[in-house]
Amino acid sequence: MQTTILKRVVFVEKGRSTVYGTGGGVGGGGPQKVWEPQIYTVFREKGILFGYRHPRSSATDCIVSLFQMTNETVNIWTHFLPAWYFLWKLLALVYALDVWRDSYTWPFLAYMVTCCIYPLTSSIAHTFSTMSSRARHICYFFDYGALALYSLGSAMAYSAYVFPEEWIGSTFHHYYVSTAVLNTVVGTSLSCYSRFNEMEQPKFSKTIRTFAFAHPYVFDSIPLFYRLYLCAARSCTESVIPIHLKHTVFACLTCFLFATHLPERLAPGVFDYIGHSHQLFHICGIIGTHFQMEALLVDMANRREWLLAPSFSQTFGSLAAAIIVNLIIIAAFSTTLYSMPKFCRKGSKHKD
Structure with a gap:
């Protein structure tokens, strides 16, 4: 056949x-x-x-x-084009708001920076991942680091605009962003580590990587989930809730597609070019990010009167620290990669 x-x-x-x-x-x-x-x-x-x-x-x-039409072409374009869309939204925000003096907008600005970084890094990783087996691993090290930064950007925006009123100023709120920074470090480390035993223990590797991506999302979403629960219990009519729900649905779809490799597992060879899980994973992730961005804009506008403006260190300071630590982690794993014979060019040839 x-x-x-x-x-x-x-x-x-x-x-x-x-x-x-x-x-x-x-x-x-x-x-x-x-x-x-x-x-x-x-x-x-x-x-x-x-x-x-x-x-x-x-x-x-x-x-x-x-x-050219390869099995990576749609993967690349489904993240490359959205990266420019989010950059356009970021520039529109900078133009429309007084972001240089209004610290209330800084968490959203930091969040939008991560929304630009993660799809652009992903598209670059998919583009150059076939230069060698080592290049493939290093490309995806950066991809994982960018996703971890996006989770931190989401946490900073949630901390500033989404937290339930009952939790604002609580101990959990106080340590929320700091914990998100730690989650970024753990997530990047685990996902990079998962590539080292990918051929010998593929299921274990996949489990670690899925956990590395899922646990920051679950932690970041705790205040949102509680707010959705309160809204359902009290039959609230906040206009932003349906948008948050749309984001949540697409986030769950994204995780499901990443973990299951559907539909190509059911019909190998049929979805090689169009419609395989990684393409759908990209599309659902981008749509989910779009709804998340729209929900944050609504919350930022509606809750401005009584929410406190964060400091520079809480936003761009945390983001800069996470970027530096992530780069150190990626450098460490990349150096280790070059010291392991099984990842040399000859070692990448492996019969099933």
């Missing part, structure tokens, strides 16, 4: 085997690079059979692949 999907012609170029799709390849135009997925296990994805780029692509090859 596989031969009916894609005719394959093998070329030997500079001592390496390259497989090009011809004829029935998706996307038409020029030749499309694919490769036998069972050779380089580190590059394989569950349920994805075709559309792989060459695992030793040059930087130019990676950039050119943005305009």
Whole structure:
């Protein structure tokens, strides 16, 4: 059946085997690079059979692949374009509000910075992840770090605008952002560590990575969940609640898609180019972030009269500290990567 999907012609170029799709390849135009997925296990994805780029692509090859139909093309564009959308929203905020003197807007500003960073970093990681097995790991180290920063940005915005009135000024509120910074460090460390035993213990690795992404979200959302609970119990009519609920639904969908690898697990090869779980994961994540941003804007406007403005150290100070620590963590894992023989070019060849 596989031969009916894609005719394959093998070329030997500079001592390496390259497989090009011809004829029935998706996307038409020029030749499309694919490769036998069972050779380089580190590059394989569950349920994805075709559309792989060459695992030793040059930087130019990676950039050119943005305009060819591979199994990563939609992954890249579903985060690259939203990054510019969030940047546009950030610049509009800077233009419309007195952000330089109004410290009340700083948590939202910091949050919007992380909304720009995480999809842009993700798109770059997906673009250049096929240069080598080491490059793939390092690209995703940065991707994980950016996601962790986004969780911190969410926590800072929630602390400033979303906390239930009953919890404002409480001990939990006082240590909420500090704990979120710690969660960022733990999340980046765990997700980076999970790549080291990915081939030997894939289920364990996936569990660690899922926990690394899920636990900051759950912690960040505690004040929101309690507020939603209070609203349901009291039959409140706050206009922002439906928007928060939309964000929550898409956040749960995002986690579900990441953990299950559906639908491609049910029909391997069918969703290689369009519709596999990582693409849906990206789309749901971006839509969820959009609704989160809209909800925060409403809360920021409606609750301004009685909420306290945070200090610079509580917002940009915390964000800067987290960025520095995350970069140190990524540097440490990257250095370790280069000292381990199994991650060398030869070691990346692994038969199933």
